[in-house]
Amino acid sequence: MDKNMPSIPKRIGAIKFGLISPREIRKMSVTAVITADTYDDDGYPIDMGLMDLRLGVIDPGLKCKTCSSRAGECPGHFGHIELVAPVIHVGFNKMIRKTLRAICPKCSRLMLDAAKKADSLEQLAKLKKMGHLPNSHINEIYKEAAKTKTCPYCYDADGNPTKKTVIKFEKPVEYIENGDKLTPSEIRDRFENIPDEDVRVFGMDPDNARPEWMILTVLPVPPVTVRPSITLESGQRSEDDLTHKLVDIIRINQRFQENRDAGAPQLIIEDLWELLQYHVTTFFDNEVSGVPPARHRSGRPLKTLSQRLKGKEGRFRGSLSGKRVNFSARTVISPDPNLSINEVGVPLPIAKQMTIPVRIIERNIDLMRMYVARGKETYPGANYVIRVDERRIKVTDLNCEELAEKLEVGSTVERQLIDGDIVLFNRQPSLHKMSIMAHNIKVLPNKTFRLNPCVCPPYNADFDGDEMNMHVLQTEESRAEAKILMQVQENILSPRFGGPIIGGIHDHISGMFLLTRNEKFISKNGALELLRKADIRELPEPAGHNEDGAPYWNGKQIFSQILPKGLELEFPAKVCFQCETCKKGDCENDAYVVIKDGELIKGTIDENGIGAFKGLVLDKVVKEYGTTVGAKFIDDVTRLAIRGVMRTGLSFGIADEDVPPEAKIEINDVMDKAVEEVQDLIKAYEAKELEQLPGRTLAETIEMLIMQKLGKARDSTGQIAGNHLGLENSAVIMAKSGARGSMLNLTQMAACVGQQAVRGERIKRGYSQRTLPHFAKGDLAADAHGFVKASYKSGLNPTEYFFHAIGGREGLVDTAVRTSQSGYLQRRLVNALQDLEVQYDRSVRETRGVIVQFKYGEDGIDSTKSDYSKPEAVHRIVRAVTGKEVN
Amino acid sequence: MRKFSLLDHNSVPKHEIIQENEVKSLLDKYQIEKGQLPKIKQSDPVIKELGASVGDIAKITRNSQTAGESLYYRLVIDD
Ligand SMILES: [Mg+2]
Numbered sequence: 001m002d003k004n005m006p007s008i009p010k011r012i013g014a015i016k017f018g019l020i021s022p023r024e025i026r027k028m029s030v031t032a033v034i035t036a037d038t039y040d041d042d043g044y045p046i047d048m049g050l051m052d053l054r055l056g057v058i059d060p061g062l063k064c065k066t067c068s069s070r071a072g073e074c075p076g077h078f079g080h081i082e083l084v085a086p087v088i089h090v091g092f093n094k095m096i097r098k099t100l101r102a103i104c105p106k107c108s109r110l111m112l113d114a115a116k117k118a119d120s121l122e123q124l125a126k127l128k129k130m131g132h133l134p135n136s137h138i139n140e141i142y143k144e145a146a147k148t149k150t151c152p153y154c155y156d157a158d159g160n161p162t163k164k165t166v167i168k169f170e171k172p173v174e175y176i177e178n179g180d181k182l183t184p185s186e187i188r189d190r191f192e193n194i195p196d197e198d199v200r201v202f203g204m205d206p207d208n209a210r211p212e213w214m215i216l217t218v219l220p221v222p223p224v225t226v227r228p229s230i231t232l233e234s235g236q237r238s239e240d241d242l243t244h245k246l247v248d249i250i251r252i253n254q255r256f257q258e259n260r261d262a263g264a265p266q267l268i269i270e271d272l273w274e275l276l277q278y279h280v281t282t283f284f285d286n287e288v289s290g291v292p293p294a295r296h297r298s299g300r301p302l303k304t305l306s307q308r309l310k311g312k313e314g315r316f317r318g319s320l321s322g323k324r325v326n327f328s329a330r331t332v333i334s335p336d337p338n339l340s341i342n343e344v345g346v347p348l349p350i351a352k353q354m355t356i357p358v359r360i361i362e363r364n365i366d367l368m369r370m371y372v373a374r375g376k377e378t379y380p381g382a383n384y385v386i387r388v389d390e391r392r393i394k395v396t397d398l399n400c401e402e403l404a405e406k407l408e409v410g411s412t413v414e415r416q417l418i419d420g421d422i423v424l425f426n427r428q429p430s431l432h433k434m435s436i437m438a439h440n441i442k443v444l445p446n447k448t449f450r451l452n453p454c455v456c457p458p459y460n461a462d463f464d465g466d467e468m469n470m471h472v473l474q475t476e477e478s479r480a481e482a483k484i485l486m487q488v489q490e491n492i493l494s495p496r497f498g499g500p501i502i503g504g505i506h507d508h509i510s511g512m513f514l515l516t517r518n519e520k521f522i523s524k525n526g527a528l529e530l531l532r533k534a535d536i537r538e539l540p541e542p543a544g545h546n547e548d549g550a551p552y553w554n555g556k557q558i559f560s561q562i563l564p565k566g567l568e569l570e571f572p573a574k575v576c577f578q579c580e581t582c583k584k585g586d587c588e589n590d591a592y593v594v595i596k597d598g599e600l601i602k603g604t605i606d607e608n609g610i611g612a613f614k615g616l617v618l619d620k621v622v623k624e625y626g627t628t629v630g631a632k633f634i635d636d637v638t639r640l641a642i643r644g645v646m647r648t649g650l651s652f653g654i655a656d657e658d659v660p661p662e663a664k665i666e667i668n669d670v671m672d673k674a675v676e677e678v679q680d681l682i683k684a685y686e687a688k689e690l691e692q693l694p695g696r697t698l699a700e701t702i703e704m705l706i707m708q709k710l711g712k713a714r715d716s717t718g719q720i721a722g723n724h725l726g727l728e729n730s731a732v733i734m735a736k737s738g739a740r741g742s743m744l745n746l747t748q749m750a751a752c753v754g755q756q757a758v759r760g761e762r763i764k765r766g767y768s769q770r771t772l773p774h775f776a777k778g779d780l781a782a783d784a785h786g787f788v789k790a791s792y793k794s795g796l797n798p799t800e801y802f803f804h805a806i807g808g809r810e811g812l813v814d815t816a817v818r819t820s821q822s823g824y825l826q827r828r829l830v831n832a833l834q835d836l837e838v839q840y841d842r843s844v845r846e847t848r849g850v851i852v853q854f855k856y857g858e859d860g861i862d863s864t865k866s867d868y869s870k871p872e873a874v875h876r877i878v879r880a881v882t883g884k885e886v887n
Numbered sequence: 888m889r890k891f892s893l894l895d896h897n898s899v900p901k902h903e904i905i906q907e908n909e910v911k912s913l914l915d916k917y918q919i920e921k922g923q924l925p926k927i928k929q930s931d932p933v934i935k936e937l938g939a940s941v942g943d944i945a946k947i948t949r950n951s952q953t954a955g956e957s958l959y960y961r962l963v964i965d966d
Pocket residue numbers: 461462463464465466
């Protein structure tokens with residue numbers, strides 16, 4: 001076929017699976033292979049050898065004797081080996097066992113009565129019509145037939161129905177009937193006698209799969225193209241593992257033949273037969289349990305057919321589902337808050353290595369000449385030139401000048417990456433669409449990819465050594481598509497919950513919190529320093545003047561500068577104290593955010609304002625002003641917040657967990673009281689005075705009450721610690737603003753670690769009736785069942801430490817199990833759903849056009865475009881347009 | 888004999904068998920053959936109660952928090 005002619009895509013009507021028959025093997029074979037040798041002394045393939053020219057060609061210059069094509073064009077052709085005696089195909093050993101056990105040893109009929117067979121055939125037809133798999137039904141048939149004790153169709157010498165024999169199966173290919181080994185020939189004879197009607201009851205189509213074809217009498221020899229030999233540098237030929245295996249098979253086959261013809265004793269024949277079976281078995285699968293793997297001279301196990309297909313590196317998972325790609329790079333990532341979220345910092349060595357093809361037209365020829373003239377060492381240069389005649393020429397220091405000169409319209413230059421080029425950026429595991437996004441590159445020194453920390457949440461990345469991949473797009477179409485659909489700013493809102501998945505994290509949140517809450521007196525210099533990267537041309541009216549008459553601004557004003565004009569928003573901040581009735585704008589904790597016309601009037605900006613997942617200001621800006629303004633806002637927030645956190649300063653050390661002595665006393669009192677109360681509960685329980693809770697036994701009741709009591713005690717110690725530390729403490733700031741950590745973390749560090757639990761219960765395992773040998777049997781006290789009174793700061797005593805390790809391990813096991821399980825679940829879901837597509841009429845259909853949903857999501861809503869489907873959104877629009885309140 | 892109707896149950900959405908003309912407009916709207924509709928077995932309790940025959944199309948009206956009401960159609964098939 002002309003290689004320039006486009007191939008016509010064809011629709012696959014059906015795929016039929018079956019067993020290959022000996023007849024078919026011989027029919028498709030171009031030659032019988034009878035000699036175990038490959039090449040003669042001149043290096044020419046031997047006729048009817050394993051490299052016979054009719055099996056295809058791999059040496060350039062030789063012509064295939066079957067199709068007369070040259071190497072590369074000849075697809076290869078099968079040959080065959082006539083086996084002297086039949087052997088079992090290991091791949092079917094279980095199937096052979098099942099079949100042997102289901103048929104009569106004498107007449108070979110399926111051991112079920114006629115009515116049962118008819119019924120089963122009917123069932124099979126029905127399942128086929130419904131498009132269901134017949135597997136479970138067929139297994140039932142096998143099971144039932146195996147249970148039948150006597151043959152319904154034939155009789156033994158005494159005139160009684162033939163009795164079923166017991167067939168023992170010894171892995172991988174031995175079948176023992178009443179103590180005697182069944183030879184493959186015997187098994188094959190039995191299978192041959194199974195009538196076609198019975199084969200159908202097994203769910204097989206006798207035209208495409210007769211059971212006796214599971215026992216090989218002739219072996220197909222794969223084409224040479226499947227097992228090419230390689231010529232080593234020394235000129236020596238090295239054959240493929242499959243060829244080695246085939247050599248073994250042919251040798252034994254020949255010896256077997258000779259011995260049998262010479263009338264060798266039965267013992268020798270049996271040995272040779274077993275040897276032939278071994279070689280054929282390992283030819284198919286060299287990792288069968290119970291069979292020593294065939295090895296290379298060097299001791300390396302051979303890679304035979306199964307090993308080529310199986311596993312991660314196998315044909316399916318390694319070559320078909322996933323492949324290695326060109327134009328990709330991988331390195332460690334690190335943060336750079338000065339980059340835009342749409343950018344990625346690319347190390348110079350990578351930018352010099354990777355290229356984008358540029359087709360030369362009259363308008364860019366001068367520019368491209370400059371790239372080529374610089375060569376590949378002077379950045380930005382070009383690495384390859386593809387001439388009009390499609391020759392690909394490497395740009396070197398020597399030829400760059402000349403190549404630049406000779407450049408003409410129609411040729412292509414592969415130029416190095418420059419700032420602004422669009423690339424795909426990816427971090428595994430790629431669990432959702434935001435795991436691969438398009439970034440504009442920024443070429444930077446050093447060796448890591450740099451990214452704005454705001455894009456960490458969608459990639460689930462951190463900088464403890466994570467690596468990421470970059471793919472350089474090669475066509476205009478792909479670049480356009482990437483820009484429109486995959487650019488980071490187009491993915492700020494996640495379709496999962498309709499809110500921002502990209503936004504402030506950690507220091508951005510503490511920074512904004514400190515800036516908008518505490519910073520009240522910012523001088524002109526300070527204000528300009530904070531805003532210097534934000535494209536602000538003038539400062540607002542100052543909040544006031546100090547004694548010297550110098551103007552000052554507050555943090556809220558500074559933050560307002562990066563808000564888009566006209567933004568209206570009200571919401572409770574993360575620090576909200578959850579008062580009984582919210583005073584909204586009059587909140588005395590400054591925890592209710594009011595934004596009017598792009599001006600932060602009241603409240604603190606924290607996680608609920610600019611955080612990833614929760615940032616309401618972010619959400620509103622993106623939905624109301626579009627993705628470009630949204631991206632700019634996030635960029636400004638990162639830079640302002642980082643400068644904000646540096647202005648106030650935020651540090652955290654072990655001294656930050658210090659609580660004053662009076663708080664320590666208070667905490668100890670609470671703990672002592674709780675432990676005492678637990679003792680009272682236990683006394684009441686032992687005196688059988690405890691009131692049983694509904695639906696629980698007395699033992700469960702006391703457990704629950706103790707857990708509750710201790711839980712409450714821990715919480716109140718936490719509160720004591722929190723109150724004494726106050727909102728000045730950096731841990732409290734981070735917890736309350738939502739930047740990092742929780743009040744529970746702080747409680748555990750400063751006050752009390754609390755109850756350790758396994759499966760939600762106090763720790764009970766260990767010795768009989770006690771967790772450790774130094775506790776009294778049946779002791780229910782807090783410390784005997786994993787209550788840790790100490791804090792991490794004060795340190796745990798040995799028993800506490802031990803219980804903590806128990807509780808901690810459960811968490812680790814949990815995560816390990818959960819990730820593997822959810823990974824598999826995800827795979828299955830994706831496999832089932834990957835071909836579904838939303839059509840232009842908004843219906844969701846699979847590939848055959850069968851409708852799955854009549855409207856996407858049954859409501860046709862794109863969650864990233866809707867304001868959480870709340871009627872308030874409409875009210876707000878009406879208010880904005882008409883100026884009237886609606887309800 | 889059952890003394891209650893499944894269709895009265897709060898969690899069972901409204902099922903009805905649609906008329907020939909409505910079938911036609913449905914198939915026209917989505918430009919599909921009957922076979923491309925989602926299926927429901929004739930032995931499905933609700934379908935049994937409606938007494939629908941194979942080839943009928945059931946219209947299912949579901950309550951939706953976001954869309955108010957959402958429509959779904961299923962082709963009744965043999966089981
Ligand atoms: Mg990491």
